[in-house]
Amino acid sequence: MAPDRPVNPDAPDGMWSIGELAQHAGVTVKTVRFYTDRGLLPETARSTGGHRRYGPGALDRLRLIRSLRTLDLPVPEVGRVLEHEAALEDVIAGQLAEIGPRLAALRWREAALHLLRDCTAEERAERLRLVGAVSAPPTTAALARFWRGVLPPRLPARLVSAILDGAVPQLPSDPTPSQVLTFARMHALATGPRPVTDFCRPVPRQPDRNCRPAVLYEGLGEAYDLVVADVRAGRPPAAGDALDAYVCAYAASRGMHDTPEFRRQLSHLLDRIADPVIARYWNLAAELSDPADPTFGAADDWLRAALDAEVAAAA
Missing domain, CATH: 1.10.1660.10 (Multidrug-efflux Transporter Regulator; Chain: A; Domain 2)
Incomplete structure (x- = not known):
């Protein structure tokens, strides 16, 4: 200068x-x-x-x-x-890095205040409890911990990272009051009692020794990739390559073959081990996600509905 x-x-x-x-x-x-x-x-x-x-x-x-x-x-x-x-550039970068979280916290607080203002007295107590449990600015760390606890142990780190990327939504930089409420509900869900039942653990706390969870989740990821266009377009669940990949993932994870009988048993098993907490999580995640980017939960619902319809038709 x-x-x-x-x-x-x-x-x-x-x-x-x-x-x-x-x-x-x-x-x-x-x-x-x-x-x-x-x-x-x-x-x-x-x-x-x-x-x-x-x-x-x-x-x-x-x-x-x-x-x-x-x-x-x-x-x-x-x-x-x-x-x-030359220090000016570093100083500016440092200030921007500091201001970003402060602005995010202010936007969160503003939306939370609107949320609390525009509700009935009966709703306010619950909303205060939900919003008060979330830091400002909020982080998705609790959601990531939730999924790490739900997923089977000893999954490859690469696979866990891919699942977390799809399961933990990106928070909006300028949230609406309804988005604040949705995230607060997700946070409460993630910090509450955790589901303990999945395909590789059909009986709570008793894992299936014959199940290979890495094979299962790799295959489910491929099936979700195949079905995302159908979900995005609002097409009705139907048989096809995506459903075949979906069933194959479950069969391969147990060293079995995809047969009509396996599909029938799989349909009944998935209905039996469905967890309402996970279903509630995906419903909330969909409210925060871009409609053009369906959640894993939406893809799984589509494929399960396609499987159920096929099994019902065959019966």
């Missing part, structure tokens, strides 16, 4: 007194003294009476200090920028 260096045309030595500098900069003498004492605005000399005198460049430097302070930069950060021009 190399500004012009104006001098004081009214002084024989071209220097500024502290009062003259403050007047031309549009600040108070107290402000000039503060920046001088902090080492941001060095004085050049002292008058015979001991008063501070400022040389050429002091006015531009003071204006620069004021501009940086207008951005709410702390005094030490202003000093860094004054000493090293």
